[in-house]
Each structure stands twice: as C-alpha cells, then as structure tokens.
Amino acid sequence: MRPADLAREHGLSTQAVRNYEQDGFLPPAARTASGYRIYTEVHASALRAFLALVAAYGHSTAGGVMNAVHNNDLDRALTLVDRGHAQLLRDRETLDTVRKAIGHLTSAPEPSGPVRTIGELAHRLGVTAATVRAWERAGILAPERNPATGYRVFRATDVRDAELAHLLRRGGYPLEHIATVVDQVRTAGGTDSLAEALVTWQEKLTARGLAMLDAAGLLSAHWRARSWPAAGRSRPTPEEVLPASP
Structure with missing residues (x-):
C-alpha cells in the first residue's frame, strides 16, 4: 500500500500518515529502491487501532499505547488502557x-x-x-x-x-x-x-465506553496481526498472543 491508500480510508492527508509513522503510532515502513514507503495490512490495522484509541482515550494515551505495542511492551499498553477505564469509572461515580x-x-x-x-x-x-x-x-x-x-x-x-x-x-x-x-x-x-x-x-460517558470497546477489538486485532508476519509463520496460538498466567 501507499500512504494515500491508508489515508483515504480515514479521510486523512498522506502527511498525517507519515507523521503517525514517525511518531511510532504505526510500525516503520519498508522502502522501495527509490525510497518510497511500502505499507501493509499491519500498518492499516495499526492506523485503525490508533484512531479508535484516540476516540476512546484521547491522543496522548492512544499514542502511548501504540508506542508500547510497537516496542513489544504489552504490559505497558494494557496499563494505559486500564487507566483509561479507571478514569471512566471515576467519571461515572462523579456523575452518580x-x-x-x-x-x-x-x-x-x-x-x-x-x-x-x-x-x-x-x-x-x-x-x-x-x-x-x-x-x-x-x-x-x-x-x-x-x-x-x-x-x-x-x-x-x-x-x-x-x-x-x-x-x-x-x-x-x-x-x-x-x-x-x-x-x-x-x-x-x-x-x-x-x-x-x-x-x-x-x-458522553456511554459513547466513551462504547468507543473503548471498539478500540479494544481493533487493538487486539493489530497485536495479533503484527505478531505473525506473513513470511514463514502460521497464525499464532492464544498462548503466543497473550502473556502466560503467573
């Protein structure tokens, strides 16, 4: 895929897609011999997850989650997600x-x-x-x-x-x-x-809660997608995707 292919799905500019890659919200793209970026379905899933996380948790937390995922720090990513859910719970308690x-x-x-x-x-x-x-x-x-x-x-x-x-x-x-x-x-x-x-x-709280559900599904899909590149690997088992229980 080209940057324009990713951008078109979400109504973004191609520069925005490049910026997201530069900030670590998307994994690094391969380059052609002439220097053009090559994006794959993994990058597409990353962009979907990031934008869903922005809607659910805000830009800062979304960026932190995606950086953690692309640094293979799943615990850090899940901690940020958990904090977002804790904040939503506090907001619900305040409303009550x-x-x-x-x-x-x-x-x-x-x-x-x-x-x-x-x-x-x-x-x-x-x-x-x-x-x-x-x-x-x-x-x-x-x-x-x-x-x-x-x-x-x-x-x-x-x-x-x-x-x-x-x-x-x-x-x-x-x-x-x-x-x-x-x-x-x-x-x-x-x-x-x-x-x-x-x-x-x-x-608003209900919408945020639903956005968190949507983001969770897309983030999980991206974690799985990036865990098994097409070259030479089969679909991972649940044990490969999720950390082992203590």
Missing part, C-alpha cells in the same frame, strides 16, 4: 454523586437572601470559618471581596456551592472530588440547568 446531590438540593428552594460574611456562612452550615477558607483554597468556593474592606462576601450561588460541598463532605468525598462536582454545577448555571445537562453527560 452529582445526581444524588442535585436531587437533595432541588428538594428545597435555591439559596437566596442577603450577602453573607464568612462567619455567617459558617454558622449557617455549622462549620468553622477555617473550613470555609479550606474549601476556597481547594477551588470549591470563589467568593468576591468587598472592595472597601477586602472581606469575603458570599452571594446566593456561593451559599449553594457551600451547601453542596458540606453535603458531599459529610458523605466522605475528598475536596478534589467535591471541586469537580461544584464546577459542574457552576458550568451548567445552577442545579436546574445541571439536572438537564446530566443527560448529555451520561450520553
């Missing part, structure tokens, strides 16, 4: 946490009322001012400052975020996790908007 938290908060009116000081907010929640400051340092809260006094002022949305943080903290969630959840609420524009956005969020 947000659903539960939003369900709790939307059972009562949205926080409203006068601007509060840090002491008033702490008293409302039954925590210390130091705890509120710790939430601010973690990125959970982002209060404004009174330009005259420099003191923190907490508006209705800040009170909402603090109540959500307090709820999740009681549930044992770490501050980093809570910051992610609160950021989702802020980005959506409030709990009502976030409740609507959860459907889209779920769809």
